[in-house]
Amino acid sequence: MNWSFWKKPSLIAPPSSPTVPLLSRAGSSREGVGRAGRSAEDWLTALPRGYRKYKRPARAYGMTSRNELCFLETYARDVFTGQGKIVDLGCWYGATTLSLARGLAANTRALNHRTIQAIDLFEWRPWMDESARKASLPRYLPGQSFYEDVKQLLRPFGSLVSVEKRDLLEYVPPPEPIELLFIDAMKSWDLAQKIISSFFPLLIAGKSCVVQQDFAWYNSVIATNHLLMWRLRDHFQWMHHVPNSCSVAFLCTKGFTASEMPSLSPDSFTVEMVEEAYDYCRNCVSSDMQIVLEIAKLGFLLSQAHVRAAHQQMERLAASTRGLPEHMLEEVRRAVRGCPAAKAESAGDPVVTWLAEIEAWASTKPAPKRRGFFRSWRAKESTCAAPSPVALPDPKAR
Numbered sequence: 001m002n003w004s005f006w007k008k009p010s011l012i013a014p015p016s017s018p019t020v021p022l023l024s025r026a027g028s029s030r031e032g033v034g035r036a037g038r039s040a041e042d043w044l045t046a047l048p049r050g051y052r053k054y055k056r057p058a059r060a061y062g063m064t065s066r067n068e069l070c071f072l073e074t075y076a077r078d079v080f081t082g083q084g085k086i087v088d089l090g091c092w093y094g095a096t097t098l099s100l101a102r103g104l105a106a107n108t109r110a111l112n113h114r115t116i117q118a119i120d121l122f123e124w125r126p127w128m129d130e131s132a133r134k135a136s137l138p139r140y141l142p143g144q145s146f147y148e149d150v151k152q153l154l155r156p157f158g159s160l161v162s163v164e165k166r167d168l169l170e171y172v173p174p175p176e177p178i179e180l181l182f183i184d185a186m187k188s189w190d191l192a193q194k195i196i197s198s199f200f201p202l203l204i205a206g207k208s209c210v211v212q213q214d215f216a217w218y219n220s221v222i223a224t225n226h227l228l229m230w231r232l233r234d235h236f237q238w239m240h241h242v243p244n245s246c247s248v249a250f251l252c253t254k255g256f257t258a259s260e261m262p263s264l265s266p267d268s269f270t271v272e273m274v275e276e277a278y279d280y281c282r283n284c285v286s287s288d289m290q291i292v293l294e295i296a297k298l299g300f301l302l303s304q305a306h307v308r309a310a311h312q313q314m315e316r317l318a319a320s321t322r323g324l325p326e327h328m329l330e331e332v333r334r335a336v337r338g339c340p341a342a343k344a345e346s347a348g349d350p351v352v353t354w355l356a357e358i359e360a361w362a363s364t365k366p367a368p369k370r371r372g373f374f375r376s377w378r379a380k381e382s383t384c385a386a387p388s389p390v391a392l393p394d395p396k397a398r
């Protein structure tokens, strides 16, 4: 097993260093150019400064962080060329859509496809209450629709935004090219497969950017992001990990045909494939956040009843010098309890043994300080707290 990832420097090392320009260079007035005629690479280079300067827009109610909104807004403003549209999957209360719309409103070079298609079920779930409370949003009941409220919030952006209430498990997108695909809806394997088979064939080779918003997150189901991006690695090049956030961006380097799509079911991944996938994926995120991928990997191995490999993975985690914050430990406990094969594995009750091992491990390791990945976890959970409501934004304002 390769444990070198624990020692990686905090700089992000992409799985394959770009040898070709990441995005096409600024050219004609219809091409993607920076605000002051900069190339997309220059935009990426300038992003750290942009992150420092960016202020979360008023009324950007969402679960995404300020850095993620900065990435989206500056992409739409400085890079988007109009060769395809922008699609925001799982937009919830519209923070990402609003930031994209601010960027697009300020982008006067892109002449075509000036649309952000924002898709969600817009059906309230109890887990949304906490985010709503922090953002002082209205209270909704489980199952209640908040579609009209999000539409109202985004109305100032007029025709730039199309807010659509759709179930991604059933929706078939129109055959129009997509230049930016922001994904925050891969919350199950069924959804992941549907999103990939429906939307990825619409990506433009050498141009489109896919942002996996859950990539640096630790729930077992986030293995969808990891295993699928590894499986499709010949079609993508790592582009950027938005600092202190879960979002990782990839450039589509090679197009898809439906017939090329490999089997993407969770049971199609062997233990060896999982190992290889995580060797690839952990290099897509900053070193302080690689631990979240290790937790997701453990959860996936357990969910697929790869008990031996899961136990090895757990031992590796336990052997590390770092502790886990309580919420991650709780996810590990949950994954162990939820693995039926762990119970049946041998005489006695291995789950009890495993849980005891986890508690022993937890008691010897101090919880990490609130830095790095811990802060980003807080971002995921709590940065929905937008500035208190003010007048609706001016679509032209930046």
Ligand SMILES: C[S@@+](CC[C@H](N)C(=O)[O-])C[C@H]1O[C@@H](n2cnc3c(N)ncnc32)[C@H](O)[C@@H]1O
Binding pocket: 061, 062, 063, 064, 089, 090, 091, 092, 093, 094, 095, 096, 119, 120, 121, 122, 123, 166, 167, 168, 169, 184, 185, 187, 191
């Ligand atoms: C974590 S939230 C998205 C947060 C949002 N991107 C933000 O920045 O605030 C995930 C969203 O996925 C949506 N979703 C889940 N399953 C879906 C489905 N089958 N079709 C459409 N949207 C779905 C949920 O309604 C929820 O709003």
